[in-house]
Structures are given as C-alpha cells and as structure tokens.
Amino acid sequence: MAATTEGALSFSVAEVVEDVLQQHGNRLRDLDLESRKAEEAASRRNEAAGWLRKTVGVVAAKDLPAEPSEEEFRLGLRSGIILCNVLNKVHPGAVPKVVESPCDSAPVPDGAALSAFQYFENVRNFLVAVQELGMPTFEASDLEQGGKSARVVNCVLALKSYSEWKQTGGNGAWKFGGNVKPTVSVKSFVRKNSEPFVNSMSRNSSMNEKSFHVLSSDLESNKMSTASSLSTLVRAVLLDKKPEEVPTVVESVLNKVVEEFEHRIASQLELMKKTPKDMAVSHGNKSLLKFASSDKKNEDINEKVIKKEDVMQKPYVSDEKSKRQLLQQQLAFDQQQRDIQELKNTLHTTKAGMQFMQMKFHEEFHNLGMHIHGLAHAASGYHRVLEENRKLYNQVQDLKGSIRVYCRVRPFLSGQPNHFSTVDYIEDGNITISTPSKHGKGQRSFSFNKVFGPSATQAEVFSDMQPLIRSALDGFNVCIFAYGQTGSGKTYTMTGPRELAEKNQGNDPESLQRKTKGSHNGLSVPEANLVPVSSTSDVIDLMNLGQRNRAVGATALNDRSSRSHSCLTVHIQGRDLTSGTILRGCMHLVDLAGSERVNKSEVTGDRLKEAQHINRSLSALGDVISSLAQKNPHVPYRNSKLTQLLQDSLGGQAKTLMFVHISPEPDAVGETISTLKFAERVATVELGAAKVNRDSVDVKELKEQIACLKAAMARKEGEPDPMQHSVSGSSEKYRMKATEVSPFQSKKRDAGLFGDHNSCRQPMGDVGNIEVHSNAALRQKTKSFDLDELLVTSPPWPPVNSHGQNYGEDDKEIGSGEWVDKVMVNKHDVRRVESPLGSWAAENGDLADVFYQKYLPDSSKLYPDQSYNMLMGGNRFNVTSTDEMDDIDAATSDSSEPDLVWQFNHTKLAGMTNGIGQRTKKPNPKSVQSPELSKNANASLGPSPSRKQSNGVGIHLQRSGRQPAPPDMKRKAGNRK
Ligand SMILES: Nc1ncnc2c1ncn2[C@@H]1O[C@H](COP(=O)(O)OP(=O)(O)OP(=O)(O)O)[C@@H](O)[C@H]1O
Known part of the structure; x- marks a missing residue:
C-alpha cells in the first residue's frame, strides 16, 4: 500500500488542479510570475551545473554545459555517471560501483539509447545514497521526462551544501532535517515522492540548518507561488461567471481534476510496471539483487520492489483503482493535515517564545527603568546633599x-x-x-x-x-x-x-x-x-x-x-x-x-x-x-x-x-x-559670629533717662569759671576720665601704652553702631546747633567704639545721644579743601594742634597712635598717593584729639576757637555743597559731632561760651566713671 502510494504521488494535487485550470482556459495567466519562476529555475540549474562541473572536472562533465537548458541538464545527468562521481567525491564510497558506459572504451554517442538498466543502476544507487545522507531526492523518471528537472536541481544543490558543510570541517552525521532517518525505509520513500510533504518536511526540519536555508525558502516560495497561482487561476476561471454558474463550473473543474489525476496515476503505474520489471527480469540483474540483499537497509528496498511487482502483475480493477486513488489522496491529505498541525504547533511555540521574550524584554526594560530612576534619584539626592553641605559649610x-x-x-x-x-x-x-x-x-x-x-x-x-x-x-x-x-x-x-x-x-x-x-x-x-x-x-x-x-x-x-x-x-x-x-x-x-x-x-x-x-x-x-x-x-x-x-x-x-x-x-x-x-x-581668617545691631525700646528709654540725668549733672558742673576749669581742672579731669571715657581714646591709649590692644580684633559691640537719639535737651539749647540736630537725626555711624568693651557696656555707659563716628579718610589733603566745611575741618585740625600743645602737652604720650580722621558719615572716600596719605596722616592724627576736647568740655574752648572759626569763612570755589549745608556750615560752622577734628569745637564756636556742654559730650567725658 505504501509502495503504491509512493508510486502514485510523483505529482501533487495542486499541480493537477493548476494544470486543469489552465487547460480550462486560464485567461489571466500570470506571465511575469512564470518568467520569474523560469528565471529562478535557470539560475538554480546553472548553479547546480557549475558545481557539478567543478567537482568532477570539465572533462568528466563534458556532457553538461556550464549553463545548460533544462533539456541539456536532464540529458547530461541522465546516465547518472556525473551524479555518482560527484557523490563519491563528496562522500567517498557512497556509490561503490559506477557503471561508466555499456562499453567503457567506446563512449556512447550523444542521444544514443543507453540501456535502461544502466540508467537505473547509477541513478538508483545515487538516489539511495543521497537518501541515506538525508537529502532531498528525486525520481529516476525525472531524468527521463522533460520539465521535471527542479527536483534534480534541488538534490544537486543539497549535495553541494553537504559538500560545503564537509569542507568547512563538518563533523558527525550531517542531517537533512531532524526527522529523516539515516536508514532507507518505506516511509521515507513515501515522503520522497510526496512533493508537498517533502516541501513541508524541508521547511519544518531544515529551518535550523544553515546550509539549507536557501533551499527551504525556495521551496516555500514555490509552494506559496503555487497557491497564489492557483487562487489566481480559480479567480480567473470564475471571474466572468454568474453566481449561479459557479457550482457547475466547479463541478466540471473537479471532474477534470479527478480525470487528470487518474490519468496521471495510470501512466505512472504503467511506467513503473514496465521499467523495474524489464530491468529485473529481462536482464537478470544480479547487481540489483546483490544491492537488494547486500545490506540490511536495502532489504526494505528489495522488498518494496518485489511488492511493487506483485501489485503490478495483478490485473487492474477499476474499483480498486479508484479506491486506491482515494486512499492515496486520503493519505496525502492526512499527511498534510499533520504537517499543518505540526506547523501550527511550531507557530504556537514560536509565538509563545516570542511572547515570553517580549515579556522578558518588558521586564528587563522595566527593571532598567527602575534602575535608571534609582540612579537619577541617587544623583539628585547626591546633589541635594552637596547643596546642603555647601549651605551648612557656609553656615559654619x-x-x-x-x-x-x-x-x-x-x-x-x-x-x-x-x-x-x-x-x-x-x-x-x-x-x-x-x-x-x-x-x-x-x-x-x-x-x-x-x-x-x-x-x-x-x-x-x-x-x-x-x-x-x-x-x-x-x-x-x-x-x-x-x-x-x-x-x-x-x-x-x-x-x-x-x-x-x-x-x-x-x-x-x-x-x-x-x-x-x-x-x-x-x-x-x-x-x-x-x-x-x-x-x-x-x-x-x-x-x-x-x-x-x-x-x-x-x-x-x-x-x-x-x-x-x-x-x-x-x-x-x-x-x-x-x-x-x-x-x-x-x-x-x-x-x-x-x-x-x-x-x-x-x-x-x-x-x-x-x-x-x-x-x-x-x-x-x-x-x-x-x-x-x-x-x-x-x-x-x-x-x-x-x-x-x-x-x-x-x-x-x-x-x-x-x-x-x-x-x-x-x-x-x-x-x-x-x-x-x-x-x-x-x-582662613575667623572673625567670630556677626551680631545684629539692635536696641530694644526699653534700652532706648533708659538711654534717654540717663542722657537727661547726665545733662542735668553737666549743667551743674558747668557753673565755675569755664576758662580756669578748662586749662587746669578740665585737662586733669580729661586726663583722668579719658582713660575710660572715649572708647576711641581708650583704644588709642591702650595701643600706645599697653601693647596696642586696640589693634586686636574688636567684638562688634565695640565697633557697632549706637543708636542716636534726638535729645530734647540738646535740641533746645540753641538754634545755632542746627548741625548738631541734623546729625542727631542722621543715621547712626558704623563701628567706632573700639575701646575694648563690649557693646552692651557701651549702651549702658554711654547713654543716649552718643554719637557714633565713622572712620573716614579723605582722599585729598583736608587742609587744601576750600569748602567752608572743608576749611572747618582743616582749621579744626590746626585747632587741635594748638589745643594739644597748649593744654595737653603730654597727650601724645597718652594717645600716640591717634590717627583716625573721624567724620560723620560719608559716602565715598579714597586713600591715595603718598603725599596725600601723609597729609591725611597729619590731618587725621591731629583730628581725633579735639574730639576729646569736645567730649571733655567744649564750652571752655569757645573763646579760643572763635578766632579759628572765623578763618573758616574763606570762600571755597571748588567746594561742592548743598545750599542747606552751606547755610548750616556758615551759620554754625558746626563740625560733625564726630570725635575727629574737634567737631565739637566747631560747633561750640557758635555757641555762647557759657552754654553747658551738650549732655552727650559730657557723657563722652564722663561715661566711664
Ligand atoms: N566681567 C567683565 N566683563 C566685561 N568687561 C570687564 C569685566 N571685568 C572687567 N572688564 C573690563 O576690563 C577692564 C579693566 O577692568 P577694571 O577697570 O574694572 O579693572 P580694575 O581691577 O578695577 O583695575 P585697576 O585696579 O587698575 O583699577 C575694563 O575695561 C572693564 O570694562
């Protein structure tokens, strides 16, 4: 049965249907497709021929042109000699004996008929060998009939591929697909003859075989093109048919298909009946028998041949024939179903694999995302920490x-x-x-x-x-x-x-x-x-x-x-x-x-x-x-x-x-x-934490009270003769008090006498600002005290109080109304400045000299380092050239002392400073001053109440000599008691 099936399926149902449809009048034959198929077939054929020629040598392959037509190809290989020799080269000993020609010495002329036995023996031996190697085979009859060379070409190319595999060091059993057994079996013959099955087998089993990729894809494309060509044909046949005509047309086509199928099977059986019998019986082919019995593998073949003979010898009964045909079709159908199922399984497995991989990919992608997210988080955390560190560092x-x-x-x-x-x-x-x-x-x-x-x-x-x-x-x-x-x-x-x-x-x-x-x-x-x-x-x-x-x-x-x-x-x-x-x-x-x-x-x-x-x-x-x-x-x-x-x-x-x-x-x-x-x-210099300059309301009130009390005391003290007092008593008093009075003077004294402590870092309290209060008593004193008043209401001065005591002490002891001065250094020689105020400053500088020479001859000992030029406020000033600096030194070193005088008892200096005050009235064309300032200055020639430059002196030039000293001045002198 199997043998019958094997013999019957040398063509496929699809082929038959296609042929029938074409015969039926295919008007839309796809010429392009056909020509492409022909082209592809030619190219594959040429490739096969080229390889065969190369392998056996051009002489041995003289019957095979380099680019043969299909007919030339078939005729060139018909004897099986080239095929066997090639196979022996690729796989030595695969065909033990190659029958070269009926008479080796006399080559058979082209076209001369070789004996069927010789054809059969060589080709058969070749086919058995290639099948053992698991390669696609063809039918011996393919070399007899035209139009069947495609399978021969496939077989040759598979052999080529095998050869290349061996040349590249291929080891072990080379398998053409995992399902093909190395031994020849009936089943394998069935497969061999079933083209669709062979195709599917090739497709399924050789997917992983690199060397067969081309082949399998080619077969696949053949099948697909057949399918598409079939559907095109069917469509073409049905195109101009009315719907009601379709069943009739289909029926007629199917009838023709069945007819054609039967016809082909019959002719094939005829051929099979004729050929083996002739070969086996008429020539008494010992070699075939030997071939059949020499090897256990060949027993199957032998058996198959004999069975085939038996079948063929039986008379044909049409019932049996059609039954057999049906059975064959059924078998083919079943097989195809299995193939389809197998394909579905493969597809399913592949899909599952793809899904699994996709899932894995997503999982990994997700993990990667998480990882990157984690890294980004860590990076931002790192930057945050860095930023925090920077802030903390700055805070420290x-x-x-x-x-x-x-x-x-x-x-x-x-x-x-x-x-x-x-x-x-x-x-x-x-x-x-x-x-x-x-x-x-x-x-x-x-x-x-x-x-x-x-x-x-x-x-x-x-x-x-x-x-x-x-x-x-x-x-x-x-x-x-x-x-x-x-x-x-x-x-x-x-x-x-x-x-x-x-x-x-x-x-x-x-x-x-x-x-x-x-x-x-x-x-x-x-x-x-x-x-x-x-x-x-x-x-x-x-x-x-x-x-x-x-x-x-x-x-x-x-x-x-x-x-x-x-x-x-x-x-x-x-x-x-x-x-x-x-x-x-x-x-x-x-x-x-x-x-x-x-x-x-x-x-x-x-x-x-x-x-x-x-x-x-x-x-x-x-x-x-x-x-x-x-x-x-x-x-x-x-x-x-x-x-x-x-x-x-x-x-x-x-x-x-x-x-x-x-x-x-x-x-x-x-x-x-x-x-x-x-x-x-x-x-690297550390100054100590900065402190805010702040006065609470309570402190402010207390300061005011102290200021009032001190003002009252000052008025009482001011009763004796001011001049006498100023020359002797006050200077004594001054000296006595100066050690404690002015923070600034105290600083100078310390510097001079006690190792320059004032040069050391001063806490901000000492250099900080002290609030200025508008003291009612002060304001009431005189109208000519405009400048004083102005200054009282001016913003307080930055650090001055550098006597070494802290700010809190200053607050308590100095009291309200205390001026806080700002160190100011003029860019130019103040003596040369001609503005009324400038002159004032200069003159008072002179005044200070006079005063010190006269009243405080030893003040330089007490305050040798006095060099600040203290002015009230100032927005911009410069320290410049040497000469200028020297001038400044001269000006400023004098200037601070009068401040003491001012603090000490400026009222007593009035007489002495009056004359000097008049000198300040020199016009100063270069001066830049506001009208008010000019007015103020001219009116009072009031200096800044800064301790520099006898500002107080300037002020008191305009005061009545008996006017009691402003309480703040008194306080300056006496606040260290
Ligand atoms: N950041 C900047 N962008 C553009 N121009 C600048 C910058 N800094 C300085 N210059 C230019 O460089 C030149 C010198 O700058 P500048 O006069 O400020 O220097 P300086 O240090 O004050 O010099 P000196 O100590 O001599 O007075 C100027 O022409 C100024 O405009």
Missing part, C-alpha cells in the same frame, strides 16, 4: 565669622589677540589655573566660597551676594571689598561698566535698591560726604560723581586704572513697628586700587609713587590678614589707612566678603597665583 563659616571669599575671572577684552586662558576649569567653588613652564608646568587648584567664570553677568554676581547685602538691612555690618591685580575687573564688579545707569549697575546700586533710606539733610565734607538719599538714582548720581572724582590714570595694563582705594558706605536704620526695636546696619563697599608690578604697568613719576603706595597699603592689608589668620595677639591695622579703614570689617564682628579678581592672560599668571594664594589665606 558664618558662625565662625570666616571671611567669605568669592573669585571672579575677567573675560578677555575685545581687541586682545590671544585668547589662551590660564584658567583651566571652574567648578562650584574650585578654580584650577594652569601654570606655564617658567612657573613649573602644571596646575594649581584653589577653593573659595564661590567662583564666577568670565561669562558671569553682574546680575548673577549680585544674586549671590544678595543675602549678604540683605544682612545690612537686618542690622549687621557688612563689608565687601574687591581685591586683585590692576585691570582684573574690580571696578567693573563693584560699579558695572563705566558710567553707572540704573540698568547696568554694579553691586553698589544693586544693593541700594533693596532699601531707600530716610530723608535727612546732608552734611558735605569734601571728598567724604554723608548725603541722604531717597532713591536709587540719587545713589547712582552720587556714585557717578564719586567715580568722576576718583583718581584714575592710564597705565600699560589698564587705560582707566584706579589710582586710589574707594569706599562707599551705606548706613541703614530701620525700626520694627511692632516691637520698636531699632536695627542699624552699615555696608562698606570697597574697591581697592589694584596691585601692580610697576615694571609691567610702566608707570613713572607720580603714577609710580601712587603705585608704590597702593602696593604698600595692600601689603599692609596682607600683614593684617596674615596676623588674623595666625590669630596673633597683635594685628598691625595702623600700618596703613586702608587697614585702619577696614579694621571694623576685618577685626570686628562684621560679615565680610572679599571679592578677589583675576585676569585670564598667561602673562598675568604670576599675579594670578599670588592673588589666589592671598585670597586662600584670607578665607
């Missing part, structure tokens, strides 16, 4: 009172040819400078609280400084000073581009925008003014004025080099409306003159002198910083006006920020490194 720094240090790198200026920067990189608070070879090639890193790169804008800079500036509004004393070599951008940072406008400001006006101060009349002293302002533009105007007045000069390094230090001091006072607490803060904004190498700046003459003095004062600043950093008991503040000026900020409990500037040019690297080193040292 604040608590320690460390000087904050910010660094800013100037960008290259337009017109600079080379833009190679020495700044390697900037990150957070770190800056790395690359040092060129002459400084020892390498890098140096520095850490600061903040570093601004060349692209940082003024707004960015300010936003970072804002909290510090806001502190001034909260009652802290704040100092920001810009440091750096000449041309590094200090002035730019502090004031913005040249001419200030509200839009384009530096730090000063920015900070001023935070608050508009109270409106007071101003007191103008040349070059050091206290001017009430009511808006930001007021401040900007003042700053521009100050900027214009500032000494600048062109050097080789900066065409507008500042040749002086500049300081803007802003006093701020506020009152908490609910608690009545008064907060007072002040802010110094100091733009230092730049340090410079004189050979680089190429300055000469006056400029050179300036440079030397600038450098000297900066070096004094360095010494102060150094002492503070080492916590030395002695800090040499008094070595320069600059350090005296900054003493409050460097030594008191102010919040201090040094803004260090560097230039990016390689030839400035030396200065850059030393600037940064200096800044690093500054950062």
